[in-house]
């Protein structure tokens with residue numbers, strides 16, 4: 001077995017164990033292999049080992065990889081969404097994970113209408129209220145929810161977060177719990193379903209699953225350590 005196949009096998013095993021621990025169905029968690037900075041050959045290798053969903057955070061880098069890989073792969077955009085990239089992002093990506101403001105949501109809805117698309121999106125919540133991170137304020141999102149729900153082209157799957165960097169997985173857990181309770185509160189206040197939670201990365205995806213994650217975004221535990229920083233906030 002190749003190293004990537006072994007890593008995938010190990011991560012999938014841990015996902016299954018986390019599900020078993022809290023009595024969730026294995027199929028309720030989607031593993032997104034975060035392939036930013038990873039060359040197309042290695043993505044192909046992961047695909048060969050049975051992985052279908054991949055996460056990218058830069059449009060330009062993703063475009064050429066998507067073009068060179070089989071059409072059966074599912075692409076998730078997990079990076080910060082720049083307004084001038086929306087028109088190109090929507091046709092390429094099945095899910096956009098980080099709609100971080102009402103303004104961006106309104107614009108994305110407009111472009112989706114123009115393109116005849118109904119994109120699936122997550123709303124990013126700046127769960128730790130960090131100045132370095134984008135997203136809706138945890139206390140502010142309810143004030144914008146009504147406007148967000150009027151955007152008929154956006155299929156809002158749920159909430160996404162990147163918690164403050166902490167010493168270990170347990171330090172992330174409290175943020176994951178807060179994202180879930182924020183979601184639960186919005187569901188009951190607005191009478192809507194927000195079934196998905198995109199949270200958990202290589203260091204803390206098991207805790208995220210225990211707290212309700214439906215989409216875990218795992219990069220280095222599958223592809224190995226990245227050799228350079230890409231996001232400013234996440235290397």
Ligand SMILES: *Cc1c(COP(=O)(O)O)cnc(C)c1O
Nearest residue numbers: 034078201202217218219220234
């Ligand atoms: C890079 C990145 C990840 C994956 O991080 P790892 O620690 O390598 O698993 C997850 N989510 C986002 C938004 C990222 O930018």
